[in-house]
Amino acid sequence: MATNTAKIIAKNIEMRFEDKHLFSADKLVFEQNKVIHLQGDNGCGKTTLMKLLAGFNQPTKGTIYAEGFAIAPWWRSNSITGKALYLHQHPYLFEGSVMYNLTYPLRFLTADKEQLSQRTEQAIDKAQLRHLLTQAASSLSGGEKQRLAIARAWIIQPKLLMLDEPTSNMDKHSQHLVLQMIVDLKQQGTGMLISSHQTCLLTQVCDHAWLVNNKTVTTDYVSEYTQTDDTSSQISATLNVSVG
Amino acid sequence: MNEGWLALIQQALSLLFSLDPEVWSIISVSFAVSFAALAITLLPSMVLGFLLAFTRFPGRWLVTNLIQTLQSIPTVVIGLLVYLLLTRMGPLGDLKWLFTQQGMILGQMLICAPVLVAMSQAAFTSVDRRAWETSRTLGAPAMSAIWAVCRELKVPLLLAIVAAFSRILTEIGCSMMVGGNIAGVTRNIPTAIALETSKGDFAQAIALGLVLLVLALILNFALGTLRGKAEPRSH
Numbered sequence: 001m002a003t004n005t006a007k008i009i010a011k012n013i014e015m016r017f018e019d020k021h022l023f024s025a026d027k028l029v030f031e032q033n034k035v036i037h038l039q040g041d042n043g044c045g046k047t048t049l050m051k052l053l054a055g056f057n058q059p060t061k062g063t064i065y066a067e068g069f070a071i072a073p074w075w076r077s078n079s080i081t082g083k084a085l086y087l088h089q090h091p092y093l094f095e096g097s098v099m100y101n102l103t104y105p106l107r108f109l110t111a112d113k114e115q116l117s118q119r120t121e122q123a124i125d126k127a128q129l130r131h132l133l134t135q136a137a138s139s140l141s142g143g144e145k146q147r148l149a150i151a152r153a154w155i156i157q158p159k160l161l162m163l164d165e166p167t168s169n170m171d172k173h174s175q176h177l178v179l180q181m182i183v184d185l186k187q188q189g190t191g192m193l194i195s196s197h198q199t200c201l202l203t204q205v206c207d208h209a210w211l212v213n214n215k216t217v218t219t220d221y222v223s224e225y226t227q228t229d230d231t232s233s234q235i236s237a238t239l240n241v242s243v244g
Numbered sequence: 245m246n247e248g249w250l251a252l253i254q255q256a257l258s259l260l261f262s263l264d265p266e267v268w269s270i271i272s273v274s275f276a277v278s279f280a281a282l283a284i285t286l287l288p289s290m291v292l293g294f295l296l297a298f299t300r301f302p303g304r305w306l307v308t309n310l311i312q313t314l315q316s317i318p319t320v321v322i323g324l325l326v327y328l329l330l331t332r333m334g335p336l337g338d339l340k341w342l343f344t345q346q347g348m349i350l351g352q353m354l355i356c357a358p359v360l361v362a363m364s365q366a367a368f369t370s371v372d373r374r375a376w377e378t379s380r381t382l383g384a385p386a387m388s389a390i391w392a393v394c395r396e397l398k399v400p401l402l403l404a405i406v407a408a409f410s411r412i413l414t415e416i417g418c419s420m421m422v423g424g425n426i427a428g429v430t431r432n433i434p435t436a437i438a439l440e441t442s443k444g445d446f447a448q449a450i451a452l453g454l455v456l457l458v459l460a461l462i463l464n465f466a467l468g469t470l471r472g473k474a475e476p477r478s479h
Contacts, residue, residue, distance in 0.1 A: 056377050076385055086381045092374035095396055104392075108383035156382070 006068035006159035006191070007031035008053050008084055013062030015048055022048060025062075025217035028210070030084065031191050032068075032159050037203045038195040040212030046195040047089070049212065050162045053193070055081030069159070084160035084193075089168055091149030093137035098129055098148060101137045105156055119155045126181055127151035142169030147177055154181045161185060162193045167200045175201050255447035256454060266427075267451055274432035277345050278413045281352035286405065289357045293364030294390065298376075308365070314358035320417025326351040327421050343424035348432070351418035356408045363404030367397045399470050406463050414456060 010028040014021070022045040030036065030053055040046050051057045052064060066083045093101050102123065106116050124130050127147040132140065140148065146169050153161055163182075167175055179201050186192065186205060193210075196203050211218045259267045296308055328334050330342040330350070341347035375396045379389035394401060416434035423430030425439060433452045440449040 051377075054377070054381055056380075081380050082383050084381075086377070088374050088378070090374075092372060092378040094375070094378075094392065105382035105384075108385070108388070152382070 004068050005032050006066070006083070008064065008066050008080060008160060010053065010059070010064045011062055013052065013059040013064065015045060015052065016060040021215055023212055023215050023217055025049075025219075028053075028217060028219060030160060030193055033189050033191060034208055035186055035192045035194065035206045036208040036210055037206035038193055038210045038212070040195075040197065042197055044212040046197075046212055047164055049217065050086055050164055050193065050195060053080075054084055054086035054162060055079055056086070084162055085153050085156065085158040086162045087149050087153060087164060087166065089165040090142075091145050093140070093145055093148065096137060097134055098137050098140065099133045101148060102129070102133075102152055102155065105152060109156065116155065119157070123151040123155045123181075126154065126184075127177055143171050143174035146170055147174055150178050150181050154185060157185070157188060158190055160191045160193075162195075163202070164195050165197075166194065166202055167196070178202065179205070252446050252450055256451035259448060259451040260454065264451075267448060269428050270431050270433060270436045270452060271455055273345065273428075273430065274413060274434075277348045277419075277432060278352060278409060280345075280349045281356050281412055282405070282409050284349070285353045285357045285360060285408075289360035290364045290394075290401070293361045294368050294393075296361070296365045297368030297371075311358050311361050311365075314354075315362055318417060319355055319415040320421065322354050323351055323418035323421030326354065326418065330422065342422065343426060343430060345423070345430060348419055348423040348430055351422045352412040352415070355415055355418060356412045359408040359411055360404055363407060364401060367400035367404060368393070370400070371397055399467070402467060402470065406467060410460065410463070413459075 008030045010025060010030075012026060013028070014024040016022060038046050038049070048057065052059055055064075064080060066080045069083050072078045094104060102120060106120070109116060124133065127150065129144070129148060129151060132144065137145070137148065146166060150163075150166070166178065170178065182192070182194075182202055182205055192205075194202055194206060208219075296304060296311075326347065327342065329336045330339065330347050331337055332342075339346070341350065371393055375393050376389055379392040380386075384392060414434055416438060419425075419430070419432050420435050420438070423432065423435065425431050425435040431439075433456060437449045437452050440446070440452075
């Protein structure tokens with residue numbers, strides 16, 4: 001049965017760098033309404049896999065395609081780039097103010113301007129960036145940059161979002177703010193792929209796990225950290241504490 | 245001796261400020277030709293610089309090195325090449341562009357393009373790849389993402405434009421050979437300075453030299469200000 005669920009599907013992919021075999025996978029489905037924890041040791045290829053799904057790189061073998069997205073007009077490429085939003089481990093912020101960076105993607109969206117403006121205001125409050133709006137984005141700390149990048153994603157409300165080691169630069173306070181936005185996006189149906197070689201507050205939001213190990217991506221990996229009712233209540237408690 | 249120098253500089257300034265038609269005609273020819281050459285070559289050269297930096301294709305190494313080589317070819321050799329192309333017996337002889345401003349523009353385009361391509365390629369190569377990826381993943385179409393990358397590189401790209409413009413505005417070999425130094429038509433600042441100096445009319449030569457000097461000062465101070473504002477990027 002055909003569905004409108006947005007997804008990116010990778011089939012029989014293999015990734016090599018010259019002679020080095022990085023990983024292979026038979027079938028990967030990254031789709032809406034699922035939050036996946038991408039696990040694996042440093043250097044195993046987690047970032048490379050995410051960049052393949054983001055359309056920045058091509059696999060050595062196999063195909064990657066998207067389903068459930070609007071078809072681009074004839075003058076634009078229908079590639080998978082831009083279908084899933086990818087956030088770098090160290091987010092890139094454009095030269096300019098925090099406000100410029102927050103509103104940068106709005107020009108590419110077709111949604112109602114009034115609604116986008118309201119969402120931007122909400123994102124500023126959620127990420128606690130209001131006092132920084134006129135500052136140069138380059139002057140922000142690592143945690144503030146990450147909050148800004150995730151707030152920017154929150155405004156767009158993407159169908160699919162990939163976060164590459166999102167907590168690597170963040171203190172507890174920033175982690176709580178980001179967690180709240182991630183939980184929001186999850187409730188809105190955004191499919192997420194969160195890479196981390198260790199568990200953190202954010203990975204507890206995940207309800208599925210992929211593991212990159214022994215040059216293979218395992219998708220039915222049962223993680224000891226995959227969300228249970230206990231972790232759900234733990235997240236709720238954390239959010240209540242941080243918000244309250 | 246000093247009085248002689250002072251008198252010459254006074255005469256030069258007087259030529260400039262009294263809006264001497266001959267001097268200002270030379271200045272206008274110089275700027276018209278060089279702006280036209282820069283305007284025509286700017287976009288294609290930047291696009292080629294971008295492609296050389298971001299794409300991999302067979303022969304890329306050869307093209308890159310050829311462009312580097314073209315930068316160091318003396319302008320008089322380029323002048324000779326354009327002269328041979330435009331002479332009545334040459335492949336472009338039917339255009340009748342020899343000793344015209346169009347011919348000078350063609351010559352200056354060949355001087356300007358390698359500088360623009362090589363410097364923009366260097367700028368694009370140095371760009372943080374995340375700028376392109378971030379722009380694309382946030383939904384920017386390819387052209388908007390290229391614009392976003394260019395915006396991040398505004399200082400090195402402006403440097404490339406200034407370097408290319410300076411090279412063509414001050415070159416003499418090609419202008420002399422292809423333009424022929426015809427008064428009011430193809431006489432530009434460098435060819436006029438050479439001519440007036442050889443005639444011993446230093447006042448006009450100094451007046452024209454001052455124009456180049458002031459322009460160089462303005463451009464470099466403007467760029468220095470921009471460069472000063474640009475902050476080094478860290479993760």
